[in-house]
Amino acid sequence: MSKHVLLIEDEPNIIEAISFILSREGLAVETHSDGTTANEKLRGAHPDLLILDVMLPGKSGYDILRELRADPATAALPVLMLTARGQSRDREMAEREGVSAFMSKPFANSEMLDTVRSLLNGPPGNA
Amino acid sequence: MLLDLAEILKVEPSMLTEGAEAALIASLREAASTTRGSTAELDRVDEFAGRFPGWARLLAEARGRIETLERSVETLSDRLAHDPQLAEALHEMLSTVTAIRSAASILNEPEEIDPDWQRRFHRNIHEDSARLAESSRSLVSYLEAEGKAASESGTPQEEVTAIFEGEGYHFPALEAGQAPEALAAELEADLSDNARALLLRALRTYAEDAAALPLAAVLEAVAAEGADPLALVRRLGCDPARAMRRLAALPAGAPCGPVGLAVCDASGALTFRKPLPEFPVPRFGADCPLWPLFPALSRPMTVLSRRVQFAGRQGGAVRAFAVAQPASLPQANRDPIFEAHMMFTPEGSARGGEETEQVGVTCRICARSGCPARREPSLLGDVAERGP
Numbered sequence: 001m002s003k004h005v006l007l008i009e010d011e012p013n014i015i016e017a018i019s020f021i022l023s024r025e026g027l028a029v030e031t032h033s034d035g036t037t038a039n040e041k042l043r044g045a046h047p048d049l050l051i052l053d054v055m056l057p058g059k060s061g062y063d064i065l066r067e068l069r070a071d072p073a074t075a076a077l078p079v080l081m082l083t084a085r086g087q088s089r090d091r092e093m094a095e096r097e098g099v100s101a102f103m104s105k106p107f108a109n110s111e112m113l114d115t116v117r118s119l120l121n122g123p124p125g126n127a
Numbered sequence: 128m129l130l131d132l133a134e135i136l137k138v139e140p141s142m143l144t145e146g147a148e149a150a151l152i153a154s155l156r157e158a159a160s161t162t163r164g165s166t167a168e169l170d171r172v173d174e175f176a177g178r179f180p181g182w183a184r185l186l187a188e189a190r191g192r193i194e195t196l197e198r199s200v201e202t203l204s205d206r207l208a209h210d211p212q213l214a215e216a217l218h219e220m221l222s223t224v225t226a227i228r229s230a231a232s233i234l235n236e237p238e239e240i241d242p243d244w245q246r247r248f249h250r251n252i253h254e255d256s257a258r259l260a261e262s263s264r265s266l267v268s269y270l271e272a273e274g275k276a277a278s279e280s281g282t283p284q285e286e287v288t289a290i291f292e293g294e295g296y297h298f299p300a301l302e303a304g305q306a307p308e309a310l311a312a313e314l315e316a317d318l319s320d321n322a323r324a325l326l327l328r329a330l331r332t333y334a335e336d337a338a339a340l341p342l343a344a345v346l347e348a349v350a351a352e353g354a355d356p357l358a359l360v361r362r363l364g365c366d367p368a369r370a371m372r373r374l375a376a377l378p379a380g381a382p383c384g385p386v387g388l389a390v391c392d393a394s395g396a397l398t399f400r401k402p403l404p405e406f407p408v409p410r411f412g413a414d415c416p417l418w419p420l421f422p423a424l425s426r427p428m429t430v431l432s433r434r435v436q437f438a439g440r441q442g443g444a445v446r447a448f449a450v451a452q453p454a455s456l457p458q459a460n461r462d463p464i465f466e467a468h469m470m471f472t473p474e475g476s477a478r479g480g481e482e483t484e485q486v487g488v489t490c491r492i493c494a495r496s497g498c499p500a501r502r503e504p505s506l507l508g509d510v511a512e513r514g515p
Binding site: 107 | 221255
């Protein structure tokens with residue numbers, strides 16, 4: 001069965017590009033654009049990986065991450081966060097909330113693919 | 128008298144009281160001590176200033192310029208970190224760039240791509256590049272508009288202070304009842320938007336003060352009782368802060384002599400400054416916690432009166448009055464927002480037995496030893512201790 005990725009991002013053309021490259025890798029990609037309903041969507045979707053933008057309409061990615069980490073069902077879900085602000089402060093906030101990987105925009109497609117692959121295969125020694 | 132003399136001779140008033148040399152040497156010491164790894168011969172600074180006065184002045188001026196520029200950089204990086212409009216614009220640009228980069232590299236791959244997808248990505252790139260052009264244009268115009276204010280080094284407060292200074296802290300038009308809006312419109316030509324707002328606020332306060340305490344009545348009071356804000360309060364029934372502002376707004380040559388003023392908000396940030404040669408109020412940086420201005424904040428509504436002198440100076444004592452009072456109208460169950468005013472006038476010899484508080488401009492150039500409020504060591508050689 002192919003792995004399932006949920007992408008929460010509000011920029012349509014970024015959604016299209018990421019969906020394209022991940023689908024081509026054989027991943028099933030589902031997308032969602034609204035911050036306020038992101039956690040609900042997540043509970044219904046049961047993805048193997050969540051790609052989460054920080055700046056979302058309605059609710060910030062940090063809040064979504066905090067909530068999903070507090071929920072036993074998603075506490076261990078690998079989460080890749082995307083942000084347009086690569087400052088160390090943002091990275092630190094994401095790490096405090098328990099992010100699995102962090103990527104600042106603009107990223108290269110190959111970077112995205114490598115990170116997604118390694119997150120889906122689990123941390124080294126745990127795969 | 129001193130100010131007039133300084134005016135005629137076209138020099139800083141402090142030069143007449145302290146001598147040009149002392150001001151220059153203080154700047155040089157500061158330059159040496161704030162430069163990391165400086166090997167300047169601090170013990171021979173007098174000799175340097177004496178033998179090469181031109182070079183020494185140049186160095187001191189360059190140091191002042193650096194401080195101003197550092198301030199600009201600080202303002203700009205603060206803006207980068209905190210300005211929501213700028214953050215929004217950059218976010219928009221980075222998002223668009225991300226989409227373009229991603230789509231472009233898909234198209235650039237050697238692998239075959241379905242023609243439908245190919246068309247879609249071409250179209251996306253086209254749309255996004257138009258968006259990028261638009262957002263970069265608006266970013267540039269935003270930065271240009273804002274850049275003017277920042278490049279002047281001045282905070283908006285400084286721009287307003289410069290206007291007050293230029294007008295001698297006295298506005299005959301407002302005394303005669305002109306609307307502050309009209310005067311602001313005349314004066315604000317070169318100001319940044321923020322400074323305009325501050326200027327209007329300051330002129331409105333001035334106009335209200337002038338309406339409540341007409342110039343003739345204030346002049347009559349000071350002719351009889353000198354620059355005493357409490358005497359003004361008794362005679363004319365106003366609050367002490369207004370009395371202090373009014374005394375500091377008298378025309379040059381008023382019978383009570385020059386009156387200086389410093390106003391700070393409850394966080395201690397100066398919001399108005401009218402320095403006197405006896406009592407410099409620095410433009411930047413932290414001031415001396417021993418100024419009566421600051422203790423007043425911990426004794427709200429009490430008018431403090433202290434004799435104050437800058438440590439290490441010969442003479443030049445001032446009488447300072449300070450009070451902290453609410454700056455806002457009372458609201459139910461809300462703590463008032465306080466602000467503190469400190470007014471000061473030159474004073475001759477001490478009144479019977481009163482102590483003179485030794486204060487500084489700022490710790491680094493203060494000569495007071497054994498100071499309970501010292502924040503950082505002084506540069507003034509052996510005169511001062513090297514720490515608390």
